[in-house]
Amino acid sequence: xxxxxxxxxxxxxxxxxxxxxxxxxxxxxxxxxxxxxxxxxxxxxxxxxxxxxxxxxxxxxxxxxxxxxxxxxxxxxxxxxxxxxxxxxxxxxx
Numbered sequence: 111x112x113x114x115x116x117x118x119x120x121x122x123x124x125x126x127x128x129x130x131x132x133x134x135x136x137x138x139x140x141x142x143x144x145x146x147x148x149x150x151x152x153x154x155x156x157x158x159x160x161x162x163x164x165x166x167x168x169x170x171x172x173x174x175x176x177x178x179x180x181x182x183x184x185x186x187x188x189x190x191x192x193x194x195x196x197x198x199x200x201x202x203x204x
Contacts, residue, residue, distance in 0.1 A: 114139040117167040139168055143179040151184055
């Protein structure tokens with residue numbers, strides 16, 4: 111199983127993931143990164159740190175950058191759901 115590394119970036123600071131984790135594919139790695147960002151969001155706020163300035167840089171075993179997951183995607187996914195619920199409500203009223 112391939113190993114993926116989740117380097118944590120906050121502004122210009124970067125914490126390199128030296129261990130990594132094994133996942134079946136890059137899609138599973140993305141889902142894990144997204145869940146991690148969700149979990150970290152409230153903790154960052156409690157520490158008075160701005161999660162909007164954070165991201166995971168996900169790399170493969172050769173340390174090639176596969177994708178960047180900005181923590182803002184967590185909020186954007188919530189906005190999409192709110193919009194969808196509002197649209198459903200409007201449709202039901204018609």
